[in-house]
Amino acid sequence: MHNVWQQLSKDISDGITRIGRAIVAVDGRSGHTSSGIVWRSGFVLTAAHTIKIDSQLAVIGNTRRPVRARLAGRDNGTDIALIQLDDGLESDVAEFAADGGSLAVGELVIAIGRTRRGNIVASGGILSGLMGGGGVDGAILAAGGPAQLAARRELRDRIGSLPTGQAA
Numbered sequence: 001m002h003n004v005w006q007q008l009s010k011d012i013s014d015g016i017t018r019i020g021r022a023i024v025a026v027d028g029r030s031g032h033t034s035s036g037i038v039w040r041s042g043f044v045l046t047a048a049h050t051i052k053i054d055s056q057l058a059v060i061g062n063t064r065r066p067v068r069a070r071l072a073g074r075d076n077g078t079d080i081a082l083i084q085l086d087d088g089l090e091s092d093v094a095e096f097a098a099d100g101g102s103l104a105v106g107e108l109v110i111a112i113g114r115t116r117r118g119n120i121v122a123s124g125g126i127l128s129g130l131m132g133g134g135g136v137d138g139a140i141l142a143a144g145g146p147a148q149l150a151a152r153r154e155l156r157d158r159i160g161s162l163p164t165g166q167a168a
Contacts (some may be wrong), residue, residue: 012124014063016112020120023112026050026083027058032033035113036083038091047058048074048081057083064118107130 019035024044025033036046036059044059051057051071058066072084103109112125 012110013047016110016120018123019112020114020122021062022093023114023116023120024091025060025118026069026091027060027116028052028071028081028083033060033114033116036091038093039082041089041093041165042085043072044069044083044085046081048076048079050081051081055071059083059089060114060116060118061087061089062118102125 023035024038026046027033027167028046029133030053032050034046034050036044038061039045044103046072051074054071055147057069059069060066067089068086069083072079072082105127107127108124109127112120112122116118142147
């Protein structure tokens with residue numbers, strides 16, 4: 001049993017490291033960062049409510065070197081902002097293989113972010129309820145976005161889904 005938990009821990013860590021290469025920090029509020037995901041080369045998706053200025057944004061990726069960027073567009077209804085980079089960013093483009101339609105109560109979820117210093121951070125838990133994108137699951141989806149969904153699907157494929165109401 002000990003080896004199972006060690007392997008699970010290693011698989012989670014490896015997944016976070018791999019997916020973390022597409023996660024960036026976006027400074028859109030004068031020193032207050034939020035996380036974003038490299039959507040296409042030269043473009044980052046982040047939460048629209050975190051962007052308070054339209055130009056002179058900074059994006060911090062793997063190299064921890066800020067890259068200048070500007071707001072390319074936003075949709076406040078879905079809380080998504082598209083940031084266009086002025087220069088290149090050494091980062092992977094996110095894999096968008098997962099969809100949120102298969103989430104179920106009891107599944108393990110992981111949110112991955114990047115701090116303003118460029119460090120990867122992650123938090124995990126058990127999905128306690130589905131409220132159509134609101135509440136805790138809405139916050140998890142908004143914070144983790146497609147990268148979180150991809151990590152969740154990869155982990156689920158390795159260990160299987162958890163039955164509703166059962167602990168991991």
